[in-house]
Amino acid sequence: MLCGTVTSGQLIPATPRRKMSLTNCRRMEAVLSVAFAFCFLVTSGVHGDRLTVLQSPDFVSFQKGDWPVSGEKIPDLVALTMGFSVQEDLAWPGLKAGPLFQRPRANVLVVVRGVGSLDMPKSVASYPLENPVPFTLDSVAETVHSLFAEDTPVVLQLAPSEERLYMLGKANAVFEDLPVTLQQIRARLSQDGSVLASLPLNSLSRNAEADLLFLSEVQVLHDITALLQRHRHLAKDHSPDLYSLELSGLEELSRVYGQDSSQYRDATAILGAVLQKFGEDVYSLYGNSTVVEVVTVKTFEAPLTRKSRSILESKQISNPGSPYNLAYKYNFQYAVVFNIVLWLMIALALAVIVTAYNLWNMDPGYDSIIYRMTNQKIRMD
Numbered sequence: 001m002l003c004g005t006v007t008s009g010q011l012i013p014a015t016p017r018r019k020m021s022l023t024n025c026r027r028m029e030a031v032l033s034v035a036f037a038f039c040f041l042v043t044s045g046v047h048g049d050r051l052t053v054l055q056s057p058d059f060v061s062f063q064k065g066d067w068p069v070s071g072e073k074i075p076d077l078v079a080l081t082m083g084f085s086v087q088e089d090l091a092w093p094g095l096k097a098g099p100l101f102q103r104p105r106a107n108v109l110v111v112v113r114g115v116g117s118l119d120m121p122k123s124v125a126s127y128p129l130e131n132p133v134p135f136t137l138d139s140v141a142e143t144v145h146s147l148f149a150e151d152t153p154v155v156l157q158l159a160p161s162e163e164r165l166y167m168l169g170k171a172n173a174v175f176e177d178l179p180v181t182l183q184q185i186r187a188r189l190s191q192d193g194s195v196l197a198s199l200p201l202n203s204l205s206r207n208a209e210a211d212l213l214f215l216s217e218v219q220v221l222h223d224i225t226a227l228l229q230r231h232r233h234l235a236k237d238h239s240p241d242l243y244s245l246e247l248s249g250l251e252e253l254s255r256v257y258g259q260d261s262s263q264y265r266d267a268t269a270i271l272g273a274v275l276q277k278f279g280e281d282v283y284s285l286y287g288n289s290t291v292v293e294v295v296t297v298k299t300f301e302a303p304l305t306r307k308s309r310s311i312l313e314s315k316q317i318s319n320p321g322s323p324y325n326l327a328y329k330y331n332f333q334y335a336v337v338f339n340i341v342l343w344l345m346i347a348l349a350l351a352v353i354v355t356a357y358n359l360w361n362m363d364p365g366y367d368s369i370i371y372r373m374t375n376q377k378i379r380m381d
Contacts, residue, residue: 048116048298049129054279055292056081057104061096062125069094071132074109074295079140081291082107082240084147094127105289106154106241108282109137110275112296114251118272120294122280132297137244141168144242146333151239159246160185160220161213169239174231178223185216188223195219199270203262210256214249214267218274221245225281235286243282247271251299 051069053062060081069077069092076086080095083103112118117126141155145168155168156175165180179185189196189206195218196206204211224243228234234241250267257263279292 049132050117050126050296051129052118052120052126052294052296053124053291054120054122054276054294055283055290056124057289057291059098059102060104060291061098063094063096064125065094066128067092067094068128068130070130071135071295071297071300074135075137075139078107078109078137078242078291078293079143082140082144082242084140084143094125103240104291105235105286106243106282106291107140108243108279108290108292109245110278110292110294111244111246112250112271112275112294113246113248113300114254114298115268115271115296116298117296118268118275118294120272120276122276123294129295129297132300134300137242141166141242141244144240145169148239151237153237153239154234154241154243156224156242157244158220159248160217161248161252162246164246170234174234175224175227178227179220182213182216185219186212188219189215195222200266202266204266204270208256210249210252211263211267213252214271217247217249218270221274221278225278225285228282228285232285235289241286 049071051074056062073090073092076088076090077092077095079086080090081104083098083100137157141157144153144155152169154171154174155166156171157166158164158180160180160182163181167175179188188194189212195215199215199218204215206212206215224245250264250271253261253264253267275294279294282292283290
């Protein structure tokens with residue numbers, strides 16, 4: 001029997017220290033596990049941004065896995081899916097190398113702001129997105145335009161909420177009737193054949209500004225597929241097309257109503273179904289040779305930049321056409337032209353050296369065939 005200290009002639013039983021310490025340890029383990037699960041849920045909710053591949057042809061192979069991709073590498077990923085080279089190798093196992101002489105006919109990238117992920121069960125693959133900084137596909141558009149300038153490919157970059165539009169090539173003729181400003185899109189919603197007649201609005205209103213912004217973006221997706229169906233010949237040319245769309249209607253709904261509101265939940269369900277159908281329609285229009293990606297991000301992080309000025313900065317302008325001391329714009333054909341000129345000059349130099357060497361070492365007493373034949377004819381005469 002365990003006994004404690006003797007006080008006033010009485011025996012006080014000792015407390016079972018070992019048993020109590022074991023119980024406390026189990027309690028601490030339970031508390032820590034609950035705290036870890038809570039932190040994991042909070043972290044996954046904050047960093048739940050995703051890159052989802054809705055459609056891709058068989059020769060563009062995306063591997064299924066949870067490999068994170070950085071937001072600043074999205075333009076390089078789009079360029080690689082279209083068969084273009086990038087300046088830095090993309091060390092990401094999600095995209096497998098494809099055939100050299102086969103490229104998709106189009107690439108469609110949709111950026112959705114205000115939500116971490118959407119319910120799109122028919123997607124090819126989905127990857128977590130880290131470091132969600134703002135990005136553009138200007139470099140990819142420039143590559144498409146420089147390599148296929150004669151074929152005038154379709155290049156469309158559109159952000160309806162910001163009324164930002166960039167069209168190049170055949171896009172000027174194809175999407176001439178596409179409403180791009182908010183006033184034009186809202187006028188389109190009141191016309192026949194708008195999405196208001198087919199969408200289950202539920203808690204969304206036709207009069208609220210935030211709801212109209214979201215519905216306007218859905219209408220733009222519908223009009224793009226309708227115009228592409230009218231110009232099916234675009235899918236038969238040899239030049240790849242590029243589409244970049246940025247939707248921020250969910251972000252405005254989240255700011256106005258909150259993420260727990262019925263309007264936000266209904267809009268999220270509608271956009272997921274609309275994007276799924278949009279990807280299937282574009283994929284079939286281009287003959288099952290299109291890559292369709294969706295980037296969902298709650299908020300873009302502003303990149304941390306450090307502004308500095310060198311004390312050794314030269315005042316000479318390297319590019320006289322630019323007043324900001326900028327270098328000349330890099331051309332992707334520079335390496336090709338450089339190699340052609342270099343090896344052609346080396347071949348010509350070697351030809352001159354060999355010819356000069358043979359002329360220098362020519363035997364002056366050796367008569368050529370022409371001279372001997374001419375000499376014989378003279379002797380016979």
